[in-house]
Amino acid sequence: MRGEGLYKSWFIVKCKSAFVEGMKLSDICDVYSGYAFKTFNDLGHGVPVIKISNLLPDGSMDLINCLYTTENIKEKFYSKKSDIYIALSGATTGKISIMDKDNTFAINQRVGIVRNRSTIPNEYLKYFLMSKSNRILEEASGCAQPNISPKQIANYEVPKCSDAEMGKIVSELREIDKIKNTHQKQLELLDELVKARFMEMFGDPVLNEKSWRVIKLGELCSKICSGNTPKGGSDNYTKEGIMFFRSQNVWKNRLELDDIVYIDEATHEKMKETSLNYGDILITKTGRINTENSSLGRSALFLGKNDSANINGHVYLVRINSELVNRHFVLQILISPQYRDLIRRVCVGGIDKRQLNQNHIYDFPIIIPPLELQNQFASFVEEIDKSRLLSNHLLFLIKSISSNH
Numbered sequence: 001m002r003g004e005g006l007y008k009s010w011f012i013v014k015c016k017s018a019f020v021e022g023m024k025l026s027d028i029c030d031v032y033s034g035y036a037f038k039t040f041n042d043l044g045h046g047v048p049v050i051k052i053s054n055l056l057p058d059g060s061m062d063l064i065n066c067l068y069t070t071e072n073i074k075e076k077f078y079s080k081k082s083d084i085y086i087a088l089s090g091a092t093t094g095k096i097s098i099m100d101k102d103n104t105f106a107i108n109q110r111v112g113i114v115r116n117r118s119t120i121p122n123e124y125l126k127y128f129l130m131s132k133s134n135r136i137l138e139e140a141s142g143c144a145q146p147n148i149s150p151k152q153i154a155n156y157e158v159p160k161c162s163d164a165e166m167g168k169i170v171s172e173l174r175e176i177d178k179i180k181n182t183h184q185k186q187l188e189l190l191d192e193l194v195k196a197r198f199m200e201m202f203g204d205p206v207l208n209e210k211s212w213r214v215i216k217l218g219e220l221c222s223k224i225c226s227g228n229t230p231k232g233g234s235d236n237y238t239k240e241g242i243m244f245f246r247s248q249n250v251w252k253n254r255l256e257l258d259d260i261v262y263i264d265e266a267t268h269e270k271m272k273e274t275s276l277n278y279g280d281i282l283i284t285k286t287g288r289i290n291t292e293n294s295s296l297g298r299s300a301l302f303l304g305k306n307d308s309a310n311i312n313g314h315v316y317l318v319r320i321n322s323e324l325v326n327r328h329f330v331l332q333i334l335i336s337p338q339y340r341d342l343i344r345r346v347c348v349g350g351i352d353k354r355q356l357n358q359n360h361i362y363d364f365p366i367i368i369p370p371l372e373l374q375n376q377f378a379s380f381v382e383e384i385d386k387s388r389l390l391s392n393h394l395l396f397l398i399k400s401i402s403s404n405h
Contacts, residue, residue, distance in 0.1 A: 026154035028118035029125065033088060033150050034107030035077040037069050046070035050079065051108045052087045053288055053295070055097040057256070058184070059130065059177075061085075069106055076113075079105040082122045084129060086112035086136070086153065092248050093146040094136035098126045112150050120160070123170045128158055137259065146234060190384050191253065197380055198332050205367050206338040212369050218362030220330070223319040226285055226358065227274040227311030230267050237261040242268040243309035245276075245302075247284040247295050250315055252335045255282070255300050268310055274317055276302045276309040279327050281318040283334065286355045296354055297343040299334040301327065316361055325368065328378035333366060 025031060040049060048066035056062055081102050087095040089110045099105075107113055114129065116122050140148035161169070203210040218224055227245075230236040237244070241262040249256050268275065276282075280302045287295025302309065311317055320327040333339060342364075347354040 023158055023160060024154065025114070025125075025156045025158050028116065028120055028158065029154075030076075030113070030115040030117060031150045031154035032076070032113055034109050034111045034113060035071075035073045036109040037071055037106070039071070040067040040069055042067055044068055047078075047104060047106045049106045049108050050085065050111055052090060052092060052095070052110055055085055055087055055092070055095045055111070057092075057095065058180075059097055059126070061097045061099065063101060063103070063105070066105070073106060077107050079103075079107060080115065082116065084114040084116075084122065084126050086114065086129065088112045088150070089140070089147040093140040093148060094133035096126065096130050096133055098122065112153060114153075120158075121166060121170055123174070124166045125158070127170065127173050129153075132156060134259070187388060190388055194332065194381055194384055195336070198336070198377065201373060201377055202367060202369055204338055205333040205336055206342055206365070208367050210367075210369075212367040214365045215368050216362060217318070217330070217364040217366050220321055220325045220366060221319055222321050223317060224358060224361050225274060226316045227313055228271055229313045230263065230271070234261070236263055236267055238264050241265065243304070245282060245309060245311045245315055247287060247298075247312075247314040250282045250284050250298050250300050252298050253300055253331065255302065263310065271310050274311050275307050276304065276311065276317065277306045277319065278303060279320065279322070281320065281327060281331055281334065282311065283316040283318060283356070283361065285314045285316055286349075286353060287314075288353065296347060297334075297340070297356060299331055301331055316356070316358070318361065325366065326371065326374035326378045328381045329374040330366060332377070332381070334364075339364075 034050075037049065046068045047070075048063070049069050050061070050063075050066065054062045054066060079099050079101075081099055083099040085097045085099065085107070087093050087110070114125065116125060136148055136153065137146060139152060140146035160166075198205075202212070208214060239262065241264045243257075244261050244263045245255065246261070249260055263271075282300055282302055284295055284298045287297075320330055343356065346360045346363075347356050349355050
Protein backbone atom coordinates (compact mmCIF):
# COMPACT_ATOMS: atom_id res chain seq x y z
CA MET A 1 0.00 0.00 0.00
CA ARG A 2 1.25 3.45 -0.84
CA GLY A 3 -0.10 5.02 2.39
CA GLU A 4 0.62 8.60 1.25
CA GLY A 5 -2.01 10.02 3.61
CA LEU A 6 -0.42 8.26 6.57
CA TYR A 7 2.87 10.15 6.07
CA LYS A 8 1.57 13.31 4.42
CA SER A 9 -0.29 14.59 7.47
CA TRP A 10 2.84 14.37 9.61
CA PHE A 11 4.76 16.57 7.18
CA ILE A 12 1.92 19.05 6.73
CA VAL A 13 1.17 19.47 10.44
CA LYS A 14 4.50 18.83 12.12
CA CYS A 15 6.71 20.72 9.67
CA LYS A 16 4.32 23.66 9.49
CA SER A 17 4.50 24.12 13.23
CA ALA A 18 8.30 23.84 13.36
CA PHE A 19 9.22 25.06 9.87
CA VAL A 20 12.73 26.51 9.50
CA GLU A 21 13.30 26.66 5.76
CA GLY A 22 12.55 24.92 2.49
CA MET A 23 15.12 23.56 0.09
CA LYS A 24 15.08 21.62 -3.13
CA LEU A 25 15.81 17.92 -2.90
CA SER A 26 18.67 18.51 -5.37
CA ASP A 27 20.32 20.86 -2.83
CA ILE A 28 20.90 17.96 -0.45
CA CYS A 29 20.80 14.83 -2.63
CA ASP A 30 22.02 13.48 -5.94
CA VAL A 31 18.91 12.44 -7.86
CA TYR A 32 19.30 10.41 -11.07
CA SER A 33 18.11 7.26 -12.80
CA GLY A 34 19.86 3.89 -12.98
CA TYR A 35 21.65 2.32 -15.93
CA ALA A 36 20.04 1.15 -19.19
CA PHE A 37 21.25 -2.46 -19.25
CA LYS A 38 21.18 -4.26 -22.58
CA THR A 39 21.05 -7.84 -21.30
CA PHE A 40 20.07 -9.76 -18.17
CA ASN A 41 20.38 -13.35 -17.06
CA ASP A 42 18.62 -15.42 -14.40
CA LEU A 43 21.57 -17.78 -13.85
CA GLY A 44 23.31 -15.76 -11.15
CA HIS A 45 26.12 -14.58 -13.44
CA GLY A 46 27.52 -11.16 -12.54
CA VAL A 47 25.87 -8.60 -10.27
CA PRO A 48 22.21 -8.68 -9.14
CA VAL A 49 20.08 -5.88 -10.60
CA ILE A 50 17.43 -3.89 -8.76
CA LYS A 51 14.44 -3.25 -11.02
CA ILE A 52 11.07 -1.67 -10.29
CA SER A 53 9.65 -5.11 -9.49
CA ASN A 54 12.15 -5.43 -6.61
CA LEU A 55 10.65 -2.39 -4.87
CA LEU A 56 7.84 -3.70 -2.66
CA PRO A 57 4.62 -1.84 -1.75
CA ASP A 58 5.45 -1.74 1.98
CA GLY A 59 8.69 0.20 1.37
CA SER A 60 10.98 -2.81 1.73
CA MET A 61 12.92 -4.50 -1.07
CA ASP A 62 13.02 -7.97 -2.57
CA LEU A 63 16.77 -8.52 -2.82
CA ILE A 64 16.57 -12.29 -3.35
CA ASN A 65 14.68 -12.61 -6.63
CA CYS A 66 16.86 -10.50 -8.91
CA LEU A 67 18.01 -10.78 -12.48
CA TYR A 68 21.77 -10.43 -13.06
CA THR A 69 24.08 -8.52 -15.40
CA THR A 70 27.71 -8.90 -16.44
CA GLU A 71 27.92 -5.42 -18.01
CA ASN A 72 30.55 -2.95 -16.78
CA ILE A 73 28.99 0.24 -15.39
CA LYS A 74 30.06 3.42 -13.58
CA GLU A 75 30.37 3.37 -9.80
CA LYS A 76 27.36 5.68 -9.32
CA PHE A 77 25.01 2.98 -10.70
CA TYR A 78 25.93 0.54 -7.91
CA SER A 79 23.89 0.57 -4.71
CA LYS A 80 24.98 2.17 -1.47
CA LYS A 81 23.51 1.52 1.94
CA SER A 82 20.76 4.08 2.76
CA ASP A 83 20.07 4.88 -0.91
CA ILE A 84 16.41 5.71 -1.54
CA TYR A 85 14.91 4.21 -4.70
CA ILE A 86 11.82 5.41 -6.59
CA ALA A 87 9.86 3.69 -9.38
CA LEU A 88 10.02 6.17 -12.29
CA SER A 89 7.62 4.50 -14.72
CA GLY A 90 4.76 2.06 -15.09
CA ALA A 91 1.70 1.41 -12.99
CA THR A 92 3.62 1.60 -9.70
CA THR A 93 5.34 4.94 -10.41
CA GLY A 94 6.14 6.64 -7.10
CA LYS A 95 6.79 3.45 -5.16
CA ILE A 96 9.57 4.14 -2.61
CA SER A 97 12.13 1.79 -1.01
CA ILE A 98 15.32 2.27 1.00
CA MET A 99 18.48 0.15 0.78
CA ASP A 100 19.41 -1.30 4.17
CA LYS A 101 22.15 -3.73 3.02
CA ASP A 102 25.86 -3.35 2.34
CA ASN A 103 25.74 -5.87 -0.53
CA THR A 104 26.44 -4.61 -4.05
CA PHE A 105 23.55 -4.33 -6.50
CA ALA A 106 23.31 -2.60 -9.87
CA ILE A 107 20.39 -0.17 -10.37
CA ASN A 108 18.26 -0.43 -13.50
CA GLN A 109 17.29 2.57 -15.67
CA ARG A 110 13.70 3.08 -14.54
CA VAL A 111 14.63 3.12 -10.87
CA GLY A 112 15.40 6.59 -9.55
CA ILE A 113 18.32 6.91 -7.13
CA VAL A 114 18.20 9.50 -4.32
CA ARG A 115 21.62 9.62 -2.64
CA ASN A 116 21.85 11.87 0.41
CA ARG A 117 24.79 14.33 0.60
CA SER A 118 23.59 16.12 3.73
CA THR A 119 23.30 15.50 7.46
CA ILE A 120 19.50 15.29 7.24
CA PRO A 121 18.43 11.79 8.37
CA ASN A 122 17.81 9.41 5.49
CA GLU A 123 14.65 8.12 7.12
CA TYR A 124 13.27 11.66 7.16
CA LEU A 125 13.87 11.93 3.42
CA LYS A 126 12.33 8.50 2.88
CA TYR A 127 9.13 9.46 4.71
CA PHE A 128 9.06 12.81 2.92
CA LEU A 129 9.19 11.05 -0.47
CA MET A 130 6.56 8.53 0.68
CA SER A 131 4.32 11.50 1.47
CA LYS A 132 4.73 12.55 -2.18
CA SER A 133 4.16 9.14 -3.82
CA ASN A 134 0.70 9.96 -5.15
CA ARG A 135 1.89 13.36 -6.40
CA ILE A 136 4.68 11.57 -8.28
CA LEU A 137 2.13 9.24 -9.87
CA GLU A 138 -0.14 12.16 -10.83
CA GLU A 139 2.70 14.11 -12.41
CA ALA A 140 3.77 10.98 -14.30
CA SER A 141 0.30 10.44 -15.76
CA GLY A 142 -0.99 11.89 -19.00
CA CYS A 143 0.30 9.20 -21.35
CA ALA A 144 -0.31 5.49 -21.85
CA GLN A 145 2.77 4.65 -19.76
CA PRO A 146 3.21 6.82 -16.63
CA ASN A 147 6.72 8.23 -16.53
CA ILE A 148 8.49 10.82 -14.37
CA SER A 149 12.03 12.16 -14.62
CA PRO A 150 14.56 12.42 -11.76
CA LYS A 151 14.76 16.16 -12.55
CA GLN A 152 11.09 16.60 -11.63
CA ILE A 153 11.61 14.84 -8.30
CA ALA A 154 14.85 16.76 -7.66
CA ASN A 155 12.85 20.01 -7.76
CA TYR A 156 10.55 18.99 -4.88
CA GLU A 157 10.86 21.33 -1.91
CA VAL A 158 11.83 19.50 1.26
CA PRO A 159 10.58 21.12 4.48
CA LYS A 160 13.45 21.44 6.95
CA CYS A 161 12.69 21.53 10.65
CA SER A 162 15.03 21.56 13.61
CA ASP A 163 17.08 18.41 14.14
CA ALA A 164 14.95 17.60 17.19
CA GLU A 165 11.69 17.96 15.26
CA MET A 166 12.97 15.86 12.33
CA GLY A 167 14.00 13.17 14.80
CA LYS A 168 10.55 13.29 16.41
CA ILE A 169 8.77 12.93 13.04
CA VAL A 170 10.96 9.95 12.11
CA SER A 171 10.40 8.33 15.51
CA GLU A 172 6.61 8.68 15.31
CA LEU A 173 6.42 7.34 11.76
CA ARG A 174 8.73 4.48 12.65
CA GLU A 175 6.33 3.48 15.45
CA ILE A 176 3.41 3.60 13.01
CA ASP A 177 5.36 1.35 10.64
CA LYS A 178 5.89 -1.14 13.49
CA ILE A 179 2.14 -1.25 14.14
CA LYS A 180 1.46 -1.69 10.42
CA ASN A 181 3.98 -4.54 10.30
CA THR A 182 2.32 -6.22 13.29
CA HIS A 183 -1.02 -5.88 11.50
CA GLN A 184 0.49 -7.48 8.40
CA LYS A 185 1.89 -10.42 10.40
CA GLN A 186 -1.55 -11.02 11.89
CA LEU A 187 -3.01 -11.19 8.38
CA GLU A 188 -0.28 -13.62 7.32
CA LEU A 189 -1.07 -15.90 10.28
CA LEU A 190 -4.73 -15.94 9.26
CA ASP A 191 -3.67 -16.87 5.72
CA GLU A 192 -1.64 -19.76 7.11
CA LEU A 193 -4.68 -21.01 9.04
CA VAL A 194 -6.73 -21.09 5.83
CA LYS A 195 -3.94 -22.89 3.94
CA ALA A 196 -3.62 -25.52 6.69
CA ARG A 197 -7.38 -26.19 6.76
CA PHE A 198 -7.48 -26.53 2.97
CA MET A 199 -4.63 -29.06 2.94
CA GLU A 200 -6.24 -31.01 5.79
CA MET A 201 -9.60 -31.22 3.98
CA PHE A 202 -8.53 -31.56 0.34
CA GLY A 203 -4.79 -32.22 0.09
CA ASP A 204 -2.50 -30.87 -2.63
CA PRO A 205 -4.74 -29.37 -5.38
CA VAL A 206 -2.22 -30.22 -8.11
CA LEU A 207 -0.93 -33.65 -7.06
CA ASN A 208 -4.49 -34.62 -6.00
CA GLU A 209 -3.37 -37.44 -3.70
CA LYS A 210 -6.98 -37.82 -2.50
CA SER A 211 -8.08 -38.68 -6.07
CA TRP A 212 -10.85 -36.10 -6.36
CA ARG A 213 -12.55 -35.69 -9.71
CA VAL A 214 -10.79 -33.03 -11.85
CA ILE A 215 -12.53 -30.56 -14.19
CA LYS A 216 -11.09 -27.72 -16.26
CA LEU A 217 -11.72 -24.28 -14.74
CA GLY A 218 -13.36 -23.12 -17.97
CA GLU A 219 -16.05 -25.78 -17.61
CA LEU A 220 -16.92 -24.41 -14.16
CA CYS A 221 -17.35 -20.81 -15.34
CA SER A 222 -19.96 -18.78 -17.18
CA LYS A 223 -17.31 -16.27 -18.31
CA ILE A 224 -13.54 -15.92 -18.66
CA CYS A 225 -12.20 -12.78 -20.37
CA SER A 226 -9.62 -10.03 -19.98
CA GLY A 227 -10.38 -6.33 -19.91
CA ASN A 228 -9.27 -3.45 -22.10
CA THR A 229 -7.22 -0.32 -21.68
CA PRO A 230 -9.33 2.59 -22.97
CA LYS A 231 -7.96 4.50 -25.95
CA GLY A 232 -5.89 7.36 -24.57
CA GLY A 233 -4.74 5.34 -21.55
CA SER A 234 -4.62 7.25 -18.27
CA ASP A 235 -6.14 10.36 -19.90
CA ASN A 236 -9.48 8.56 -19.44
CA TYR A 237 -9.12 8.30 -15.67
CA THR A 238 -11.46 10.41 -13.57
CA LYS A 239 -11.47 11.45 -9.90
CA GLU A 240 -14.60 9.40 -9.23
CA GLY A 241 -16.95 7.07 -11.02
CA ILE A 242 -16.49 3.38 -11.88
CA MET A 243 -13.57 1.64 -10.17
CA PHE A 244 -11.03 0.44 -12.74
CA PHE A 245 -8.86 -2.43 -11.54
CA ARG A 246 -5.31 -2.79 -12.87
CA SER A 247 -2.77 -5.50 -12.09
CA GLN A 248 -1.27 -3.48 -9.20
CA ASN A 249 -4.67 -3.57 -7.48
CA VAL A 250 -4.91 -7.38 -7.63
CA TRP A 251 -2.84 -9.16 -5.00
CA LYS A 252 -2.93 -12.64 -3.54
CA ASN A 253 -6.37 -12.93 -1.96
CA ARG A 254 -6.89 -9.18 -1.67
CA LEU A 255 -7.69 -6.11 -3.73
CA GLU A 256 -5.66 -2.99 -2.95
CA LEU A 257 -7.59 0.25 -3.38
CA ASP A 258 -4.93 2.76 -2.27
CA ASP A 259 -4.14 3.69 -5.87
CA ILE A 260 -7.38 2.62 -7.55
CA VAL A 261 -8.33 4.74 -10.58
CA TYR A 262 -11.77 5.49 -11.99
CA ILE A 263 -13.42 5.71 -15.40
CA ASP A 264 -16.64 7.50 -16.29
CA GLU A 265 -19.97 5.82 -17.09
CA ALA A 266 -19.58 6.32 -20.84
CA THR A 267 -16.22 4.52 -20.93
CA HIS A 268 -17.60 1.80 -18.67
CA GLU A 269 -20.59 1.33 -20.97
CA LYS A 270 -18.26 0.70 -23.92
CA MET A 271 -16.55 -2.01 -21.83
CA LYS A 272 -19.74 -3.64 -20.56
CA GLU A 273 -18.47 -7.14 -21.33
CA THR A 274 -15.97 -6.88 -18.47
CA SER A 275 -18.20 -5.14 -15.92
CA LEU A 276 -17.69 -6.93 -12.59
CA ASN A 277 -20.25 -8.81 -10.52
CA TYR A 278 -20.09 -9.67 -6.83
CA GLY A 279 -17.98 -12.81 -6.38
CA ASP A 280 -15.99 -12.56 -9.63
CA ILE A 281 -12.40 -13.80 -9.38
CA LEU A 282 -9.75 -11.47 -10.81
CA ILE A 283 -6.43 -12.90 -12.06
CA THR A 284 -3.45 -10.87 -13.24
CA LYS A 285 -2.46 -11.61 -16.82
CA THR A 286 1.14 -10.40 -17.22
CA GLY A 287 4.29 -9.90 -15.18
CA ARG A 288 7.09 -11.79 -13.52
CA ILE A 289 6.70 -15.18 -11.85
CA ASN A 290 9.86 -15.76 -9.80
CA THR A 291 8.72 -14.35 -6.43
CA GLU A 292 5.94 -15.03 -3.95
CA ASN A 293 4.29 -11.70 -4.78
CA SER A 294 5.17 -11.61 -8.48
CA SER A 295 2.59 -9.80 -10.54
CA LEU A 296 1.69 -12.75 -12.82
CA GLY A 297 -1.18 -15.00 -11.78
CA ARG A 298 -2.24 -13.24 -8.58
CA SER A 299 -5.91 -13.87 -7.74
CA ALA A 300 -8.52 -12.15 -5.57
CA LEU A 301 -12.30 -11.99 -5.13
CA PHE A 302 -14.29 -8.91 -6.06
CA LEU A 303 -16.91 -8.37 -3.35
CA GLY A 304 -18.34 -5.06 -4.51
CA LYS A 305 -21.74 -4.34 -6.04
CA ASN A 306 -22.64 -5.63 -9.49
CA ASP A 307 -21.70 -3.25 -12.33
CA SER A 308 -19.67 -0.96 -10.03
CA ALA A 309 -16.22 -1.78 -11.44
CA ASN A 310 -14.28 -2.81 -14.53
CA ILE A 311 -10.83 -4.19 -15.43
CA ASN A 312 -8.00 -3.26 -17.76
CA GLY A 313 -6.20 -5.44 -20.28
CA HIS A 314 -3.78 -6.92 -17.73
CA VAL A 315 -6.51 -8.56 -15.63
CA TYR A 316 -8.76 -11.56 -16.28
CA LEU A 317 -12.35 -11.83 -15.05
CA VAL A 318 -13.35 -15.38 -14.01
CA ARG A 319 -17.05 -15.81 -13.23
CA ILE A 320 -17.70 -19.05 -11.36
CA ASN A 321 -20.92 -21.05 -11.75
CA SER A 322 -21.85 -21.37 -8.07
CA GLU A 323 -24.09 -24.36 -8.75
CA LEU A 324 -21.01 -26.36 -9.75
CA VAL A 325 -18.29 -25.16 -7.39
CA ASN A 326 -17.70 -22.75 -4.50
CA ARG A 327 -15.81 -19.57 -5.45
CA HIS A 328 -13.89 -19.45 -2.12
CA PHE A 329 -12.72 -22.99 -2.72
CA VAL A 330 -11.54 -22.17 -6.27
CA LEU A 331 -9.77 -19.01 -5.11
CA GLN A 332 -7.82 -20.95 -2.49
CA ILE A 333 -6.62 -23.33 -5.20
CA LEU A 334 -5.54 -20.44 -7.43
CA ILE A 335 -3.52 -18.71 -4.68
CA SER A 336 -1.88 -21.90 -3.38
CA PRO A 337 1.93 -22.37 -3.64
CA GLN A 338 1.27 -25.48 -5.74
CA TYR A 339 -0.54 -23.38 -8.33
CA ARG A 340 2.33 -20.87 -8.41
CA ASP A 341 4.45 -23.73 -9.72
CA LEU A 342 1.76 -24.69 -12.25
CA ILE A 343 1.52 -21.11 -13.53
CA ARG A 344 5.31 -20.99 -13.84
CA ARG A 345 5.19 -24.05 -16.07
CA VAL A 346 2.41 -22.97 -18.42
CA CYS A 347 2.99 -19.21 -18.85
CA VAL A 348 4.71 -17.87 -21.96
CA GLY A 349 7.22 -15.09 -22.62
CA GLY A 350 10.75 -14.01 -21.68
CA ILE A 351 12.52 -14.07 -18.33
CA ASP A 352 11.43 -10.56 -17.41
CA LYS A 353 7.78 -10.50 -18.50
CA ARG A 354 5.49 -13.46 -18.96
CA GLN A 355 1.83 -13.94 -19.74
CA LEU A 356 -1.09 -16.24 -19.03
CA ASN A 357 -3.22 -16.71 -22.12
CA GLN A 358 -6.97 -17.23 -21.85
CA ASN A 359 -6.64 -20.87 -22.85
CA HIS A 360 -4.22 -21.38 -19.93
CA ILE A 361 -6.88 -20.09 -17.53
CA TYR A 362 -9.59 -22.23 -19.17
CA ASP A 363 -7.44 -25.37 -18.88
CA PHE A 364 -6.48 -24.93 -15.22
CA PRO A 365 -7.24 -28.30 -13.53
CA ILE A 366 -9.59 -27.92 -10.56
CA ILE A 367 -10.19 -30.74 -8.09
CA ILE A 368 -13.91 -31.25 -7.34
CA PRO A 369 -14.66 -32.61 -3.85
CA PRO A 370 -18.35 -32.81 -2.84
CA LEU A 371 -19.94 -29.35 -2.84
CA GLU A 372 -20.93 -29.84 0.81
CA LEU A 373 -17.24 -30.10 1.77
CA GLN A 374 -16.39 -27.05 -0.32
CA ASN A 375 -19.14 -25.08 1.43
CA GLN A 376 -17.82 -26.15 4.85
CA PHE A 377 -14.42 -24.82 3.89
CA ALA A 378 -15.99 -21.57 2.61
CA SER A 379 -17.76 -21.10 5.98
CA PHE A 380 -14.41 -21.47 7.73
CA VAL A 381 -12.90 -18.85 5.38
CA GLU A 382 -15.77 -16.46 6.12
CA GLU A 383 -15.08 -16.76 9.88
CA ILE A 384 -11.40 -16.05 9.27
CA ASP A 385 -12.40 -13.05 7.16
CA LYS A 386 -14.22 -11.60 10.17
CA SER A 387 -10.92 -11.67 12.09
CA ARG A 388 -9.24 -10.15 9.04
CA LEU A 389 -11.75 -7.28 9.11
CA LEU A 390 -10.88 -6.56 12.75
CA SER A 391 -7.21 -6.42 11.85
CA ASN A 392 -7.96 -4.13 8.91
CA HIS A 393 -10.01 -1.90 11.23
CA LEU A 394 -6.86 -1.40 13.33
CA LEU A 395 -5.05 -0.03 10.28
CA PHE A 396 -8.00 2.26 9.56
CA LEU A 397 -7.77 3.65 13.10
CA ILE A 398 -4.04 4.28 12.65
CA LYS A 399 -4.76 6.27 9.49
CA SER A 400 -7.54 8.19 11.25
CA ILE A 401 -5.24 9.11 14.14
CA SER A 402 -2.53 10.25 11.73
CA SER A 403 -4.93 12.44 9.74
CA ASN A 404 -6.17 14.13 12.93
CA HIS A 405 -2.69 14.87 14.28
